[in-house]
Amino acid sequence: MARSAIVGLTMIFLLAVLAAGAxxxxxxxxxxxxxxxxxxxxxxxxxxxxxxxxxxxxxCSRLIYGARxxxxxxxxxxxxxxxxxxxxxxxxxxxxGFLDQVVMRFTDIVLSFPMLLLAIGVAALFEPSSTxxxxxxxxVGWTTTARAVRAEVxxxxxxxxxxxxxxxxxxxxxxxxxxxxxLLWSTLLPLGAITASHALLVDAxxxxxxxxIPPPTPSWGRMLSESQAYYRxxxxxxxxxxxxxxxxxxxxxxxxxxxxxxxx
Amino acid sequence: xxxxxALKALSALAVLLGVSFLTFTLTLLLPxxxxxxxxxxxxxxxxLRQIRQELGLDQPILVQYALYLSRVARGDLGRSYITxxxxxxxxxxxxxxxxxxxxxxxxxxATLGVVMGxxxxxxxxxxxxxxxxxLLGFAVPPFWLGLxxxxxxxxRLALFPLGGFSCSGVVLPACALGLGLAASYxxxxxxxxxxxxxxxxxxTAKAKGLPQSRIVLRHALRxxxxxxxxxxxxxxxxxxxxxxxTETVFNWPGLGRLAVDAVFNQDLPVLMGVVFFAAAIVxxxxxxxxxxxxxxDPRVRSSE
Numbered sequence: 001m002a003r004s005a006i007v008g009l010t011m012i013f014l015l016a017v018l019a020a021g022a023x024x025x026x027x028x029x030x031x032x033x034x035x036x037x038x039x040x041x042x043x044x045x046x047x048x049x050x051x052x053x054x055x056x057x058x059x060c061s062r063l064i065y066g067a068r069x070x071x072x073x074x075x076x077x078x079x080x081x082x083x084x085x086x087x088x089x090x091x092x093x094x095x096x097g098f099l100d101q102v103v104m105r106f107t108d109i110v111l112s113f114p115m116l117l118l119a120i121g122v123a124a125l126f127e128p129s130s131t132x133x134x135x136x137x138x139x140v141g142w143t144t145t146a147r148a149v150r151a152e153v154x155x156x157x158x159x160x161x162x163x164x165x166x167x168x169x170x171x172x173x174x175x176x177x178x179x180x181x182x183l184l185w186s187t188l189l190p191l192g193a194i195t196a197s198h199a200l201l202v203d204a205x206x207x208x209x210x211x212x213i214p215p216p217t218p219s220w221g222r223m224l225s226e227s228q229a230y231y232r233x234x235x236x237x238x239x240x241x242x243x244x245x246x247x248x249x250x251x252x253x254x255x256x257x258x259x260x261x262x263x264x
Numbered sequence: 265x266x267x268x269x270a271l272k273a274l275s276a277l278a279v280l281l282g283v284s285f286l287t288f289t290l291t292l293l294l295p296x297x298x299x300x301x302x303x304x305x306x307x308x309x310x311x312l313r314q315i316r317q318e319l320g321l322d323q324p325i326l327v328q329y330a331l332y333l334s335r336v337a338r339g340d341l342g343r344s345y346i347t348x349x350x351x352x353x354x355x356x357x358x359x360x361x362x363x364x365x366x367x368x369x370x371x372x373x374a375t376l377g378v379v380m381g382x383x384x385x386x387x388x389x390x391x392x393x394x395x396x397x398x399l400l401g402f403a404v405p406p407f408w409l410g411l412x413x414x415x416x417x418x419x420r421l422a423l424f425p426l427g428g429f430s431c432s433g434v435v436l437p438a439c440a441l442g443l444g445l446a447a448s449y450x451x452x453x454x455x456x457x458x459x460x461x462x463x464x465x466x467x468t469a470k471a472k473g474l475p476q477s478r479i480v481l482r483h484a485l486r487x488x489x490x491x492x493x494x495x496x497x498x499x500x501x502x503x504x505x506x507x508x509x510t511e512t513v514f515n516w517p518g519l520g521r522l523a524v525d526a527v528f529n530q531d532l533p534v535l536m537g538v539v540f541f542a543a544a545i546v547x548x549x550x551x552x553x554x555x556x557x558x559x560x561d562p563r564v565r566s567s568e
Contacts, residue, residue, distance in 0.1 A: 105275075109282035112543040112550075114505045117523060121539040124527050125293050201405055205509050208407065209524050224408060228513070235415050242408030250403035257399075 005258020008193070011251030012071075015244075019067040027061040031216045034058040041234035051236045053226070059237065062218035063244055069213060070220055070248065073134055073203050078196035080138035082188055085145025092146070093153030094176055104150065111143045115198070116205050123211040130213050133206060137199045145191050152187045156180050186261045193256035197249045204245050220245050265558050276551035280544060281333075287540040288332050291532070292325070341540065342533040351537035355519065358506075361429050362518030365511070366503035368438040373445025374496060380446060381453025381488075385461070385480045394450055401447025407509035410440035414513065427515035437514040441507060445499055449492060456488035463487070490561055497553035498546070505542025 018025075028034035028048075035042065037056030044051040050059035092103040110118075118140045126132045156162060157180065165179050206212045207221025215222065220241040227237035299307075299315040307315075316322050320331040335341075341351035380398065384391040413436045418424045425433045460466060461484060469479045506519030515521070519538050526535035 105278060108279050109286055112279060112283050112546045114502050114542050116508055117505060117539055117542050120523060120527060121290055121535060124535055208509055209527060231415050232419055238411045245405060246403050253402055
């Protein structure tokens with residue numbers, strides 16, 4: 001299954017290179033009209049391979065600049081969620097007792113909210129910006145990791161090498177950092193990839209309903225939202241952003257699938 | 265068994281309390297003065313004071329939470345800033361549309377998912393196909409799939425209405441949502457089945473000379489279903505809380521669409537109402553799933 005990790009990584013890497021190199025590519029300005037427009041989108045041509053939108057802006061360029069933001073948010077939010085979740089899970093799993101109960105009940109509470117709806121509820125309270133977007137996705141995204149890490153810590157804590165370390169008089173912190181944490185990587189890596197794919201979807205969803213990064217910065221979710229008004233005359237406006245979103249999500253999913261340790 | 269049920273009920277209540285507290289905290293973070301939002305920009309200071317007193321906004325925060333809790337317990341989630349209607353009434357008006365869509369999508373997803381997950385055990389060549397379809401189903405965002413279906417089947421082929429609430433209108437949004445659900449079920453059924461096939465009771469069934477189809481359908485599937493059961497419950501609950509984006513794309517008058525409209529109108533009581541309601545449904549359904557394990561899984565029944 002490691003093959004799917006390579007496939008996923010390649011998919012993400014290609015997109016990331018394209019996104020990172022966007023300013024060096026011969027692309028029209030994503031925020032300025034590339035062709036004169038009187039409010040009608042134009043179909044794909046050789047010069048504008050993904051067509052232009054209702055303001056005459058080059059869709060291809062907007063997609064690639066949108067990828068910069070989407071990937072940045074996905075990777076940062078996934079890092080933030082996994083680190084937060086891992087800390088919470090480590091704390092709950094290693095301390096046990098009352099603290100464990102309180103922390104895990106809180107996790108249950110957050111998990112009870114449908115992810116996107118909670119994200120909408122929180123995002124609606126603030127002025128939309130990339131920082132808010134990032135924090136909102138972390139706020140709803142850390143729970144899965146926390147649960148998985150706690151369960152993993154509890155099971156590793158039972159194993160012989162931890163028992164041996166305890167018998168040798170190792171401190172709690174040392175056991176946690178030297179004997180438990182290294183074994184958590186195989187749990188954390190696929191979780192990171194899964195969380196990144198969720199972050200992409202939540203980011204696109206929030207942008208779709210107008211709670212994402214404010215215009216004129218291009219974002220896939222808002223491009224999709226704006227395409228709704230033109231879908232009869234300009235289906236390419238909805239086809240490309242959604243396709244790219246699916247591609248990116250699939251990349252992270254493949255990566256997660258390949259990183260998940262196989263049983264037996 | 266009763267101890268098990270009582271414990272589950274108690275923890276569900278605790279989580280529900282937590283959910284209400286979290287929603288309450290979110291409402292505290294609301295920018296601006298709720299009293300001003302209710303009374304409008306031209307209200308006199310006396311009116312504002314009166315509203316604050318009525319809502320208990322002049323009380324300490326914990327007292328405010330107690331007041332909020334007692335209102336929620338009586339089914340009072342406040343009033344919409346825009347329509348002045350009690351939020352609970354609005355929610356109840358929107359619930360049937362969401363429930364209709366959720367039930368259709370869920371049934372479709374569960375049926376398709378189980379069938380897809382079963383295929384590889386009965387016909388090994390199908391495995392690659394099922395895996396690819398389920399991966400694709402995972403990655404395609406339902407609301408984008410909805411847009412495409414809308415373009416192809418409602419606009420181009422004119423087989424279905426272009427959105428809105430109707431019996432034929434439910435088909436496309438249900439398909440858009442169902443594919444993703446089916447993908448996750450197919451993967452679970454498939455992996456659980458392949459694990460189950462190595463169990464002793466399957467060996468016994470094989471040794472008895474039962475045909476493969478009977479072993480898979482009668483013996484292994486029942487076992488795999490246990491894992492699926494929790495997920496099915498959770499997903500139904502999630503759908504019942506409103507499928508925000510898909511409802512928006514299809515102009516479906518459900519809870520999700522209500523939440524999005526509330527965002528546009530800055531109608532925060534309604535938004536928080538939907539958020540709280542959706543979480544409450546998840547907690548209740550979770551409890552029901554746990555409770556029904558006493559019936560589904562004999563091991564739980566005999567454990568106490």
